[in-house]
Amino acid sequence: MPAARSTLRVRLVAPLLLMGIASACRSGGGSAAGTPVGSVPAGGAPVAGATVPAPYVIADGQSQVTPAFADSSQWVRERLWVETEFDSDYDGRKDRVHVDVTRPGPTASGLKVPVVYETSPYFAGTDPNEDIFWPVKQELGAPPPSRTLGKGAAYNAGRTRISNSQVRTWVPRGFAVVHSESPGTGLSQGCVTIGGMNESLAPKAVIDWLNGRAKGYTTATGGTEVTATWATGKVGMTGTSFNGTLPVAVATTGVKGLEAIIPVSPNNSYYRYYRSHGLVRSPGGYLGEDVDVLYDFVQSGDTARRALCHARVRDDIMRNIDRRSGDLSDWWVQRDYIAQAKGIRAAMLTAHGFNDWNVMPSHTTIMAEAVRANGTPVQMYFHQGGHGGEPPLAMMNRWFTRYLLGVQNGVEQDPRSFVVREGASRQSPTPYAAYPHPESAPVELYPLKGGAQVGGLGLARLAGQGTETLTDEVSQSGAQLAMAAASPHRLLYALPTFTQPVHLSGTARVTIRVSSTKAAANLSVWLVELPYPAGTNGAMDPRGIVTRGWADPQNAKSLRRSAPLRAGEAVSLTFDLEPDDQIIPAGKRLGFMIFSSDKEFTLWPSAGTQLSVDLDATTLVLPVVGGTAAISRAVP
Template sequence: MSGLRMRTLAVAVVAGVGATLTIAVAPAEAAGTPHVRAGETVPVYSYENAVRESVWVQTTLDNDDDGVPDRVAVDIVRPREAADKRIKVPVVLEASPYYSCCGRGNESELKQYDANGTITKQPLFYDNYFVPRGYAFVAADLAGTNRSTGCEDVGGREEVLSAKAVVDWLNGRGRATYADGTPAVATRWTNGKTGMIGKSWDGSVANGVAATGVEGLETIVPISAISSWYDYQRYNGVLRAEDYPEYLHQAVSGRPESVCDATLKELDEGSDDATGNYNAYWAERDYRPDARKVHASVLIAHGLNDTNVTTAQFAQWWNRLRVPKKMWLAQQGHVDPFDIRRAQWVDTLHRWFDRYLQGLRNGIDREPAVSIETAPGTWVNERTWPASAARSVKVALGDGDGTTGTLGGRSGSGSRTWTDAPDLSEATAVAAPNTAVPGRVAFLSAPLSQPVRISGTPSVKLRVQVDKPTTELTARLVDYGTATRVNYVAAGEGITTLTTESCWGASTAADDACYRDTVENVITSDHAILTRGWQDAAHRVSLRFVTPLQPGRWYDVTVPMQATDQRLAAGHVLGLILQASDNEYSTPQSTGATIKLDLRGSSLTLPLVGRLPAPGATAPTVPAAPAATRLAPQKFQPLLP
């Protein structure tokens, strides 16, 4: 039960014994709004009888070059009784490319229509839950997808502005028509206050629209979302997959063949696989520099072990935002919090929208801003992120026994040399760190004398000589020690879907609000990858251009790792594993380079709460565990965000 509901119950009990209370009335409740009671929205409107309609919103663009402004297809479910009483309601908006190709949610739901083209089923529970509570739910097909015209440009201007056009229309600044061409006027039924929500690509659109500063967008809820498409498809100059933007476009496109050939060409040429450079194409798809334009409140949810939309996406966005914000960080991979902690998430989402779309002062903005899953099923609330107690700690790399190095103490005077082994798997690279493995080097801390926490973005500075003009460099932080952990590398990325269902809202025969229950997939493993990082050495100076290395010269190359928040138990050992190219999380452009690492000029930087123990002269022995207890990912394949 939420704190708000507990306080409401307490008021009722006290009032029942004759106490006299003065209760502050929320703005909407004071105005006699029927869907607001005791400071929260309640289900009073019929979902079955709701208005279901489709409109086409006109944009200012024409990237399919047919001489007609591109139009965005918008499917709406809104409370009929509110409209009949001339009560204007706010909007929950999800703009997505997935409504006809791939589906939404754990059960991959698609939009469905009747014979007349009227929407009968919207994916997910948002309309089922929120429409009876005095919200409209609006699902927009991004330009070039499903029933919209234009061409999907994968994070670009067309995509963002097509969704922005819907917000403008909801606020009376745009034009739309019904299928028969008659005008559709949103301001007859909505007050324009809009909240955008979505997981993955959908949440990325919400970030992009918020970064335009559009008026009327009051809040966004980006779940496992992208804030920089360069960082989604490149790792500091390292190619994630060849022809990735073109693949994404073709996966979601709803246009006839050849209509969008010009856009495909622009995606191919602009993304520039040949160099991996950050250029004007990627700058258009980077929302972070415009975080200062965001005036909407932001509720972020992300998996700390998300290897699809990696954690730099939330971390760099979160740190730039200067608006009311809140965040959930779970131990899963690319998973919606609805399938991790369902009841608590629905309650949080309900209260968040009530606060920022209905104007109800329910206190959610005064609660701890960050909720973090520290171990399977264990959550803590904190004031901010990264942890306020985290300090940047520089950790030296020691020579150890000449094979396995040490973490901490004085910088070692030795060196390490290895040759790129593009077929070296992560499982092999991190296993048995006390033995020599071709293509990787390992450094270990002493066993921890007390628990420590890594909260933020680690990095490793490597002083290297390379015998080729460039090489890819990969770094991993590993927690060596047996523990019960979320099995995020398995199918489901940390959850198991059950056969039972639970229902979250009202239903019709065509659109029920019931979804299969889930539980965390938990495994006992001997180690865990805490975070990973990649860097193309020729992009060490700038991501905008290549600066080749000269054989025989020493260079400093920093490998930034993905943001994380993980706790290591006493007795565990922290490991740093270095290799060159990585065939599981990228498409290696291996040069076959041999790398020499100067230990004295290299170091690991950790955002640390607590202390690492002083190292011994040699690294501790980490027992090799059976392969069955290791978390081993599969080779990378192009993914839909």
Template sequence: MVGVAVLAATVLTVTAVAPAPAAAHGARPVPHVVGTGTVPVYSYAEAIRESVWVEAPMDSDGDGVRDRIAVDLVRPREAAAAGVRVPVIMDASPYYQCCGRGNESEVKRYDANGLITSFPLFYDNYFVPRGYAFAAVDLSGTSRSTGCEDVGGRAEVTGAKAVIDWLNGRARGFTADGTPVQATGWTTGRVGMIGKSWDGSVANGVAATGVPGLATIVPISAISSWYGYQRFNGVLRASDYPAYLHSYVNGRPAEACAATLARLRADSAEETGDYNAYWAERDYRTAAGRVRASVFMVHGINDLNVPTSQFALWWEALAERGVPRRIWIHQTGHEDPFDVRRAEWVRTLHRWFDHWLQGLRNGVQWEDRASIETSPGVWRDEPDWPARGARPVRVALGGGDGTTGTIGGRGARPGTVFSYTDESLGEDELVTDPNTARAGRLAFLSGPLTGPLRISGSPSVRLRIRVDRPTTELTARLVDYGTATRINHFASEGVRTLSTESCWGEASPTDDGCYRDTAEITATGDHAVLTRGWLDAAHHTSLRFTTPLRPGRWYTVDIPLDAYEAVVPAGHSLGLVLGQSDPEFTNVDDRDATVDVDLAASRLTLPAVGRVSLPAVTVAPQVRTESTATIRSDPVDPRRVPDRGRSTRD
């Protein structure tokens, strides 16, 4: 370890604690509670470490035996000896052996007897001394669990749910030798699920079952609908994607899960891109009404792995049902807040769990719902998200000079048509030099903004089109043209790993809770793509079936763009760029289609806050750009695993 900067507040060992009021779950006063917060009074080094296999109510590998889900636990020994029951923080993951967790790709480690000796991440080091247990759960078919990993499906969610049932006395658990074991003697049964990416997606799925005992979830960069992750409105993100993800994390012999793999390939309907029963099973938003847990979600607004629609639509569904919730939105990519805003994250998470799991009245539930990074390292708390006062503003498209169209003003005259033919352009080719005629795209520009323009929510584009093929991929990008220093999320998701360390919690001889410090990566550039959207034109009527287009006929189609939060400064120009096949982000399928766009019947809709300062222009301004490739260090790969740890060598 190098350059250790230990935070005394996080490693303090308390030797004498004044009597504390009982937590709201009702027992007697407990030594780990002082006032409205928990304090580190228990030894992490001496904590109880054990493994349990929980029986799930299904046989996903078809071997005639119910799946058994491996759970590695660490809990305070002194609390158990005193009969003090503790709540559980749980991270259910497919990554504990194959790939690792966190920025340093930590895996679980065991001694020669199979006893867990080291847990990934800081949750155990920090929270166990404060009167919590931590459970690291292997998803079905991964690591030491039996069954088969079905990528967001029933086996995955039911297996993780079974662990909560076991913690509440409703399911059976066994040691490695088959001895029955119960948890009801040491836990309150209150569980908080947390995790980044796939782990957070499982938390969403389990919350959508309404399982009693799950008090809160903290989904970070998480999926709420696997269709929206692997299909962009009918467009394939990548071929054979469900099978690829299954194979990436599979911990079973190939023959054990061959049938599951075959079902993933057959049922996901790659040949059509349709939303069907397979995807409905993996769409947690449809069950938002069952959610009993509070939700604290975190997402990077520039996450190109798990698109921002995944948090925005889930947030909207929960809001409609009055679910207690909170959100952090940062400007990096697919990142954990521990590596973006570390000290404040640990402090806030601690208070969140103290309230929802320990029952402490610390007021965290009454604070502003949203915390938003407005520029690199600058944060603002707000009552809600999207921002209060955000409203859909329709913006007309104009013909401009016939090469570059315009945004704003009265728009084009009836009968103004722009046409473009598919060229499978990469993003750099699409958005640079918008005043230059370039085959395969259409570009529209506003005049220089007369004031700052805040976008808060989900934009969309409505197009009146005529296509000479039965379908084509339609893409849209909203671009900020103007020089600024921004988070460079193309470089290691926008976060650099430093050589110094800080420690968060207590240590054992095999698990020290110390992690490399991080810093955001910035770059100064003359433009930035804010948000993107895709649509298979044959899915313009419904995502459940295709409606092939008839050449020569006009259709109205809507392209939803991913949610965004930004302020475009005064003097910058806002751009809308349309393309077709998108080789960097989706499965390339160049159909050579020609698309005619009726500008007078087309528009951009912006979720704008306050006054919209788009000047009415009839000719697009001259905008000059450089290639964004000069700042990219990570290629955009459409077939991504929903988490990729960064190396400490970044």
């Protein structure tokens, strides 16, 4: 699929065999290098956790490539259809999902192996039409304009292979690799639902089949069964973007046999993906996308079923997404995997980029906290880039070796968090005891008047700062506003120039008291480095951006019910910006910018709405490693 159309849709290719990461990530009780598990290394002591047979070789706590597994001429490939527990295309028969398997040669001789599993709605192609997004030129609170409906991808009934992703990485290490196509895509039956229960239950059925609890068949409609006698029943899932969302979705079911997941840039809440604190907000790079657009985009199943699916599913989506108010509803909650996190028991190694403005990093940080509360092992890997970016292969290998092969390699004692520091290789993250950094503490900062140019930020609240006003003008991008020495379209407040680096780690929070001249208004907040670099290239360019956030003042009291603003009457909002972990260098200033419509993320109302911000009731809370003392040392 074209890279330009990859919202929640990163095309996965076979991962490269990456170098190992720092020794801090390899602590623990793995076997001696090159020693087959079950044997006794030189020195006479048995290998800790020796539970897997030859031809496995474990070194540094990782399953190694061995000749018996790596001989692709001996690999066994098969395809089948697994029967699910639902009928999402309303034909009176339980849906079957299309599955393919690639397993090491020794499985033909009786060896049982665990499975690395990836499922996706993208494997069979996507809608090539570039004109299916919602128009964003819309007055706030008004009915949205119509959009062009998509037709999906061409149906290919003759496909014999789903994907080769993951195969070259994991089969040579002794894992089978399984793929499946989501309901309503490729050769799988059913309807696409974008977050509906069938998207969680379809991969559950595949895991049940691998454990002998569900039936598989040689064809989509026939009765000849296929069993997975070669499988140990232990399954690990991974994938990026939508393919990273689905491991989380199936994990919420608590299905037995799913031992570990490695979700990369997962969308863990569709409301968070398409809304922000009550505001209709597009994912970065895909202005005008919403759930129904993604529904159209992934259609690749049997064209004979699509009209019925549109009538039963797409029409329901379009009735419920509510682009008029952006309010939260039960329909959205049903598509929120964070709300379903209590069911997750699979050990989770999760990865995200702090400059991912497509699936934003709060999806991962909030989910990790929820899963850890279950007593489930959680490890987090962060980098400074954008969408996608797997952990180093050594981290992934240790995770699957521990939880799928049962080798006691010490991952439980590894640091909980790894962050790729600025300018470092993604293969060399820095370990931390936790995320946020254990020494991070909230620092309250208060704006000082002068925001039409650049006002100050103080560690103490100074009374009498009064109210400052900006005028909405969506034609001005956030980057343009941050670069401007002065502008009537934003308010900007900044700390003095840092004399030493300042490490931010965690989630910033703002409280803003604001009034509007109209009944509805967008509210956008950016934290930026100043001077903001010239020549930045749109919403996805990380230069100059620390973090962002958006909110709807109409939802100041409730996400579920908008309350129209009364002209001149102020409301107070408190909301989080996106989490971050970065070191701002000496010589920079940290700026707090408030504006209205964000050209690259929000709806585009006509210009002229005025927002007035009460500086005496506005606060920025920064997560600073070292707290107030660190900020005090860094500024004059």
